[in-house]
Amino acid sequence: MTTNDNISKAAEIISKAKKIVAFTGAGISAESGIPPFRGENGIWNKYDPDSLDIDYYYRHTKESWKVIKEIFFDFFNNNEIKPNPGHYVLAEWEKEGKLKCVITQNIDDLHRIAGNKVVHEFHGNSSRFVCKQCDAVYPLKEIKITEEPALCPRCGHLLKPDFIFFGEGIPQDAYQNSVEAANDCDVFIIIGTSGQVSPANMIPGIAKRKGAIIIEINRDRSLYTDYITDIFLQGKAGEILPKLKIRNQGSNHTPSNY
Ligand code: NAD
Numbered sequence: 316m317t318t319n320d321n322i323s324k325a326a327e328i329i330s331k332a333k334k335i336v337a338f339t340g341a342g343i344s345a346e347s348g349i350p351p352f353r354g355e356n357g358i359w360n361k362y363d364p365d366s367l368d369i370d371y372y373y374r375h376t377k378e379s380w381k382v383i384k385e386i387f388f389d390f391f392n393n394n395e396i397k398p399n400p401g402h403y404v405l406a407e408w409e410k411e412g413k414l415k416c417v418i419t420q421n422i423d424d425l426h427r428i429a430g431n432k433v434v435h436e437f438h439g440n441s442s443r444f445v446c447k448q449c450d451a452v453y454p455l456k457e458i459k460i461t462e463e464p465a466l467c468p469r470c471g472h473l474l475k476p477d478f479i480f481f482g483e484g485i486p487q488d489a490y491q492n493s494v495e496a497a498n499d500c501d502v503f504i505i506i507g508t509s510g511q512v513s514p515a516n517m518i519p520g521i522a523k524r525k526g527a528i529i530i531e532i533n534r535d536r537s538l539y540t541d542y543i544t545d546i547f548l549q550g551k552a553g554e555i556l557p558k559l560k561i562r563n564q565g566s567n568h569t570p571s572n573y
Contacts, residue, residue: 318549325530325546326559328502332413336500336527337405338519339419339426342507342534346399346553349391349423353509358386369480376473380464383476387441388460391423398429401506401552404560406430415500418493420508420515422478435492437485437515439478448472485514497521505531507552510538519543532556 329335341351350356352364365371366382390396398406406429408414416433417426424442426434444453446467458465458474465474479485497503503522510516516538523529523543531537531544532555540547548555 321546321548322555322558325548328528328530328546329408329413329504329559332502332528334500335408335414335502335504336496336522337408337414337417337504337506338497338508339405339417339421339506340508340512341421343401343552344399344421344423344425345507345534346401346551347396347423347425349396353511362386364481367480369482372475372480373473376464381462384460384462387476387478388455391441396423396425398425399553401556402426402429402431404556407560409433416492416496418496418518420512435489435496437479437489437493437518439476439486439489441476441478443477444474445477446470446472446474452477490514493518494521497527498525500525500527503527503529505529505533505537505539505544506556507533508537509535 341349345351350358352358362382366379372379402425405414405417405426409417409431416435417431418435418437419426420437422436422438422441424440442455444455444458444465445451446469449467449470449472451467451469453468453474466472467474497518498521500522503519505519510519519529519539520543528546529539529544530546530548531539532548532550532552533540534549534551536547536549
């Protein structure tokens with residue numbers, strides 16, 4: 316079957332679906348200018364992943380902070396990075412009542428910026444800080460980012476960016492909400508994830524076992540493609556998702572907010 320046939324088939328399934336869940340990874344944000352961690356141009360080609368280990372952060376805070384500042388605050392969360400058409404399609408489906416939620420492994424906040432309200436952040440979010448001493452949470456814009464690690468304005472303890480470092484557990488509410496959503500959907504769309512990161516990579520299998528149709532959008536084949544994917548749409552998320560929406564509307568016009 317050609318990709319065009321697959322796109323028509325997926326669009327038809329989506330048009331009839333009542334409870335869609337989207338599961339996203341670094342690939343959906345690639346067209347917004349955020350590189351994935353692995354592969355060509357991956358972030359780990361330039362930085363050592365150990366800098367984002369939780370023990371390393373507390374023991375070698377200055378070294379870790381330097382890397383965190385460069386990756387996340389100078390780059391990910393600067394004002395130039397914006398959602399792309401793929402993010403906006405998911406936001407529109409939620410507004411139409413079709414999409415129940417987004418489960419994302421991303422920490423870039425782009426789903427919320429695009430307009431999605433129900434976003435289960437499996438790995439947290441780099442646009443917030445948390446104080447592990449007094450439990451205060453601060454939006455990034457309230458904290459002055461300098462060369463020195465940021466301290467809690469309330470108690471003076473070291474702040475931690477509110478994404479999951481290596482060695483930390485998954486936030487319990489995000490985990491439970493994701494499992495519940497995967498257990499109760501008719502269509503589950505996997506977008507831009509290699510399926511290599513555990514335990515997030517177990518969520519799509521839950522939906523499959525419950526009988527959901529699995530649609531996968533990915534530039535490359537993933538660990539899911541040959542095992543649980545029903546319809547594989549190979550290509551860029553920012554190009555394929557709008558095609559699914561346009562076909563759904565029976566129109567050839569590009570929506571105005573793209
Ligand atoms: P990954 O790097 O393991 O895999 C990315 C996948 O996206 C690959 O399968 C690749 O083929 C595909 N891809 C690349 N460009 C694409 C595009 N334009 N459209 C569709 N697919 C595309 O990413 P992962 O599976 O999400 O795991 C990496 C972990 O790193 C995640 O848990 C996440 O927390 C973190 N991460 C997050 C960001 C972010 O927040 N934007 C960026 C990098 C890494």
